[in-house]
Amino acid sequence: NAGVxxxxxxxxxxxxxxxxxxxxxxxxxxxxxxxxxxPEEGLKFMVYLQKENIIDxxxxxxxxxxxxxxxxGPSILRIQQVVRGDSAAYFCAxxxxxxxxxxxxxxxxxxxxx
Amino acid sequence: GIQVExxxxxxxxxxxxxxxxxxxxSDSVNNLQWFHQNPWGQLINLFYIPSGTKQNGRLxxxxxATERYSLxxxxxxxxxxxxxxxxxxxxxxxxxxxxxxxxxxxx
Numbered sequence: 001n002a003g004v005x006x007x008x009x010x011x012x013x014x015x016x017x018x019x020x021x022x023x024x025x026x027x028x029x030x031x032x033x034x035x036x037x038x039p040e041e042g043l044k045f046m047v048y049l050q051k052e053n054i055i056d057x058x059x060x061x062x063x064x065x066x067x068x069x070x071x072x073g074p075s076i077l078r079i080q081q082v083v084r085g086d087s088a089a090y091f092c093a094x095x096x097x098x099x100x101x102x103x104x105x106x107x108x109x110x111x112x113x114x
Numbered sequence: 115g116i117q118v119e120x121x122x123x124x125x126x127x128x129x130x131x132x133x134x135x136x137x138x139x140s141d142s143v144n145n146l147q148w149f150h151q152n153p154w155g156q157l158i159n160l161f162y163i164p165s166g167t168k169q170n171g172r173l174x175x176x177x178x179a180t181e182r183y184s185l186x187x188x189x190x191x192x193x194x195x196x197x198x199x200x201x202x203x204x205x206x207x208x209x210x211x212x213x214x215x216x217x218x219x220x221x
Contacts, residue, residue, distance in 0.1 A: 033208070042200055042211035043157075056207040089155060093209075103147065103209065105157040 004029075004094050004106035005074075012112045019079040019086070021109045025094030032075040033103060034060075034067060037089040049075060082113045116141050116205050120212035127191045127219050135186040135215045137201035145204040146177050148186050151214070152197045160186070160199075191219045 005024040013019050025032050030051050035043040045059040049069035060067065064082075069075040079086055089110050093103040117140040127133055137146070148160040161168050161175040163184065168175055172191075177184040184201055198216050202209040 042213045045208040045210070048207045059208065091157065102162045104159060107156050
């Protein structure tokens with residue numbers, strides 16, 4: 001059973017460009033969570049999604065950031081008009097419908113904004 | 115949100131030594147997990163432990179939910195144990211992470 005997949009693993013963007021981060025949850029998992037980790041810090045919750053629904057986006061900046069988890073395909077975290085402060089590691093986690101407390105993390109996407 | 119504090123922030127051990135990492139949290143939580151983030155950045159689940167005690171090889175964890183803390187024990191440490199150890203507690207729809215304990219095990 002493959003684990004949580006994220007791609008790309010590394011992403012370099014110039015200021016003002018768009019970044020699209022993808023997350024494929026573990027097979028059978030329908031809950032997806034996105035976290036951001038700044039250097040030397042812990043992970044900060046951004047958004048929690050179920051298929052086709054955003055459940056909690058209280059940790060996501062109101063501007064430039066959006067997330068989706070369509071019926072088919074991976075979850076996407078989209079950052080528009082990136083700024084240098086967006087440079088961070090972005091982790092996705094997934095959990096099973098009935099065991100939503102146990103989260104399994106992907107390898108992360110390291111975003112660098114030049 | 116819930117405050118999660120971990121101690122110590124940094125720890126250096128000689129290979130073979132034992133250690134105890136602590137996680138305090140400010141409010142009642144539904145669940146608690148311990149993670150190891152290795153030097154390559156990957157997060158590895160160690161324990162899902164909302165209460166009680168669990169053991170897995172050289173690692174064990176105890177959570178006392180009524181007193182709002184959890185402990186992670188590492189025995190006979192190895193260099194591969196190096197990295198950052200995070201505890202995360204769940205309340206509502208999200209996990210709140212502590213700032214981590216950075217462990218370095220030297221040969």
